Amino acid sequence: MGQFIQLVVDGLSNGSIYAVLALAIVLVNQATGLINFAQGGMAVFSAYITWLLTEHGLSLILAILLSVLASFVLGALVERLVMRRFERGDPDTAVVVTIGLLTLITGICGWLWTYNNQQFRSLFSLTTVSIFGAAVSIRSIGTFAVIAVIMLFLQALFLGTKFGLALRAVAINPKSAALSGLPVGRLLMAGWGLAAALGAVAGALVAPQLTLTPGMMDTALVYALAAVILGGQSSPVGVVVAAWLIGVVENLAAVYVHFIGYDLKVAVPFILTFVVLVVRPQGLFGRKVVARV
């Protein structure tokens, strides 16, 4: 029983890693209609900025704040200078452009800061507290809390604010949005900027555990994508819940389902997602959009 709870707690803390990235992906998806493969790379880049600032003696909090700001600007610039050209074209091309961005950003990180692992200070301490007999680190709890806050913030942004509504409208139909007077370009930039800023937070949360390397987010990205689709692309709460679910189920399956084991546990989120999608094509929390004929 103790082990079971510990595994659940471990799973939640893994899931949190996927969740932060997934939230950023949802943000871009809602604001531009794209799945951004470069999201992980952008988060890594932001983490390097934070790291660089701390290396120069800044306090971690300050470094993160500055990095969030810088990332917002960089994200907006990426949209303006790179993505803009592809946004109204073939969506496959746009997705491949984000793949190119991922490669480029990873390459730039490797070139500027080498492919070696850099130690990244953690916002939260590693000391543990005991919850229901399971050891939980303050870091896990802190990460958990930050994610919950971001999740609620995004949920409120999308559903409750005019700005969020405008972001979504632009993604759905930029032409009509422009006819209604929405500043399409600026909204797209804002969407990317926000996602990049969120990526900076994600990077700072994840880097202490994964250590900072250019490819730090590669695996997490795959899980984050699964979480985005499982949770229902449009729902911040949905993807976070999905990410936690994936983390927990994966752990339990590895330990308790002998046939799966630690090598094939990676299949679990995908099987889970498949089963859910067959029953609920819109994902756990997504709302079905009917395509009428």
Next chain:
Amino acid sequence: MAAELTLTDVNLRFGGIRVLTEVGFAVAPGQIFGLVGPNGAGKTSLFNCISGHYRPSSGSITIDGVEVLGTAPATLARHGLARTFQHPALRLGATVLENVLLGAHTRLPGGPIEWSLRLRHLTRSERELRTEALELLDRNHLGWAANRRVDELSHGLHKGIELCRALLSRPKLLLLDEPAAGLPHSEVEQLIETVRRVRAEEDITVVIVEHHMGLIAALTDRVVVLDHGRKLMDGTAAEAQSDPRVIEAYIGNDAVDDAA
């Protein structure tokens, strides 16, 4: 053989919304049948039920006496049902001819392996259908546009292309969803001619949804009026146009003197 279509007590709901309630009527083979009613009455949904895109929650739909409820749309299409869409659904980047040829899909023989080998009889039937498609376009005054990309053409022409696509499949039951929308008056007359000619030549049953009462009056043998998912009346177009309930719910009082 023109098809016979019968609907009995068709019910359709989406979540809490009742879209169709106990709708039933029969279309005799070879008829041109009108389906009218206010916006949101459920006309398109009814088409979707017949063509298999929607699955009614209860009721029965038979074509030539065979129950088709729950049959996949592709299967129905292979058995002689064709339709157009209220909002034209064409491949915008492809040429008009390519779009129309799609209608001939079920008429082309051969499976994927034969087509990979490009067997001679396949290329021959493809050529023949191409010729047929061009003739069809010509007859519908669209021959000049055959090799233009669809997105280079104005919206008004899209309906006509869809009609040709549906006709190329040689259907025995044809469902037309607002074929006259967006056409100027003179074109509507042409459309009326076309549908009449098709019925005369092809041995086909046609069901038309249309808000253009002139077209309905000129073309249909019978009409059913839907309102809020229920059948309001069933009769000739003239009867419908003078039925006070229909005028109240649909045509509007001051439209009577204006209607063409």
Next chain:
Amino acid sequence: MTLLELQSVTAFYGPVQVLDGVSLSVPEGGAVGILGANGAGKTTTLRSISGTVRAGGRILYDGADIRGKRPEQVAAMGIAHVPEGRGGFGALTVRENLRIGAYLRRDRKGVESDIEFVLELFPNLRERYKSHASALSGGEQQMLAVGRAFMAKPRLLLLDEASLGLAPSTAMTVYDAIAKLRRESGIAMLVVEQNANLAFRLVDSATVLETGRNVLSGTSAELKGMDEIRRAYLGG
């Protein structure tokens, strides 16, 4: 006072010229119709005004040339365009669609009361208030498009076949509502309409386009009296 004036406007799609010197003018609070066969360039004319198609010639709005402005800038100047086809925000609810229409407005109260006005006009939309726009019937989507344009409280309304797919009585209601709006708040409008009977209920004058050029213009009364017009557009 002329609100909008097109002077020899030209437009191309790629190398293909589709407008070849279209001229017309809409007075403040006036309503002008555009008639023409399919492909005559009616939609393109409206697009060149709202900035979705690049145009040559001159397009004067309030005396200033607005060519080259981006659609959102044009919209911000008080021009609302009800585009041809669906053009809605499928994954947004009816309510959200209407709110997007009012994006440029700052008066919260006014927006809410205008939403009420639109729902009054289109009872169908009230019934589907929380549905995604993509679930609506064809006519209901058209209502939503018109409603969105109302929500913008424009000075100039560009209507591209606003009656498309509307039931006769509804079309009438809409046109009467537009006429009322025009009377009450002095909105000017440029109306493309295949159903010329409807159009003439609304417009004071109209121009006929053919292959991208005006071939005929006149007041409603003048045009209605012409045989060719009757034959081609009115069915008489």
Next chain:
Amino acid sequence: GRGRDGASHGGASTGITDSTITLGITTPLSGATAGPGTCTVAGIKAYFGAANAAGGVKFGDGKTRKVEIKSLDDAYDPQKAKANYDQLKGSVFAMTAGLGTPTNRAYRTAAISDKVPQVLVMTGDPIFNDTSQSPYQLSLVPAYPNEGEAFGKLLASSGTAHKVAVLSQNDDYGQGYVEGLKKGIEGASNIKIVKELTYEATDTSVDAQITELAATGADVMFNAMSITPLAIASLQKAQQLNWKPSWFLPSNTSSPAAILKPGNASAYPGVYSVSFAKAPASPAFANDPDVKKFLSDLKQYGSYNETPAFPHCMWSYMAGAILEQAFTKMTEPTRDNFMKALRGISDFKAPLMLDGTSVNTSVDKQPAVSAVVVQKYNGTGYATVENFG
């Protein structure tokens, strides 16, 4: 079938002239393994950069040649490694130092049929040392089982009873270590393996494994792990669970600065590793002349500015020294002659080598370096140990 012979025109093999010899490397310089991959290039460039600066290497045929290195990135993709080899083989004398089992295997067959030496490559795969199967091959580092076995033997000879928990990478690397461990404790009744788990190199976390292993209450953790962040996380996680076994880490994830310190390894009764190279980060070697020269060569000629966290820099630096040994014994500028010279080195002590280890290339089925010593972490660096505990 036949390949085209690029091997020798009128005596001298490809890639060697009277004044130069060119060596080729294909190794991951991008992607997940780029960290150690970059190190492999830096180390050998450092060695020969210094040698070239000192005038060059004097060959056994009396000529002095400069050594040139051509390195290409294969991103750990076997197909790209083969393509790189295809590209290099027309201009290099031998392939060397590349990192990775599948990548080295991908062009092994071709190298054999082209008679291009593929030597001192960094893989623990034993096939490269079997002269009957791989006549033109020789790997540098101890086969993975050797390292595991060394630790197993130490455990077995401790005389006390131990329960061992095993966590290994799910590939030949991890399996090799575990195999070696088992061989080392064969017949020793005091050692019991209580649980064996694996992880994937791409995993982001091994928390669940550690949790499961901690529940066994084992007092020894055998952690055959090659991924830096996971090694750190394992050390951290076990502490969180208040599980403090003696710990074994393999040679390439035992860096005191990069892994043990952030993992707070001093919390454990003992952290063991095996090695044959001096750890430059270890204070014990701070004034070691080998280490000092190595670090300055690395900076100057390898363009590598940090103190390496991966041992691969040291290993390829040694590879340079071993190659130089072979060069000095080469009497003809041919590949055959080179292979013979390379195979004839015994008890050579390359720079940076720990006491108790040496290079022996004449033993079939063994890599150039097969002896390792077990070391124990002392809070800052390592010290060689003879006994467990």
Next chain:
Amino acid sequence: MFSRAWVRRAITAIAVIAVLAVPLGFDEYTNQNLARIGVFAVAVLGLNVVMGYTGQVSLGQIFFVGVGAYVTAYGATHGWNIGVVLVASILIPGVIGLLVALAAARLGGLAIAMLTLALPIVGVPLAKRLSDYTGGSQGLSSAFSSAPEWSGLYNDQWQLYVVLVVGGAVFLLTRNLVRGKYGRAFAIVKSNEAVAASMGISPYRYKVLAFTVASLIGGVSGFLYMAVVQFTSPETLSLGHSVTLLASMVIGGSASIVGSLLGGAYYVLAPQLANHVDPNTTELLQGALLLLVLFLLPGGLVSLPRVIARKLRRNRPTGGADRQQSSSGAPARGRKAVEEAPTMSGIPTGRPE
């Protein structure tokens, strides 16, 4: 005068002969590179069938390449007849593809991308687990494609011939498939499933078909991979390569046969180019190259001639379209304008007859 058909046949024959002469004319490294391009062009071609033509985003194509390679390696090392090896290396991935497709085709849009993404992700540990057949993480080598003595060819020449013949056949068959009936069907499934259904095209069945064809072709690519690389391991089917295949498809030109070839060339040559410039910054260079190509040619490399033609047309000195206009007295709108313009009243009475 020669008839058009005759000229076409002659040109085709000359082209075929020229292509077949290639292996004899180039040096070893060029031949090897061409062979590699062929391998990945076939893989991209398969991806194009399911994604480019049918619109089902697949991140799993490399998995089928890997399975094909493993089957080939297994068969070749177990002394199977080479024909049997070829057939097995196509059919086994095909059957797996079919089974996956039966499940995946139920899902639409991104969900299918996610499910296919799982293939390489799960494929790697699976390949390790099935080490009895796959050689585990150490992989399998097989030099079954060495040139036979009777041919008198070098290995590289022989391998290139294998690629040319097998790959050429696959390209030809696929081109035929995507041209007529099936091409149209795939295209409408891509653009609107509801419409497809009402044309008698079951979206599900055609998605399954496209996916299966893609995996069959992937299997061919795997066979050729083994013939050219002669080694396979779990790394062969890693996700990163699948993503690169997808990028290559778009860069070559999606839904295009020639584009597939160009995509294969990109897949093979981009890393080599990057290595040539600076092996230490290959990722940076490849990312930059990808963005550069798509920036200039969003339609992929295959659109280059079209883009050049458009540029030339635009740069033509005043005249061109304008001149045409003044001579007809009507805006240049092709046939329609010319035929429609003259109406007596100035009001069109309908469309031209």
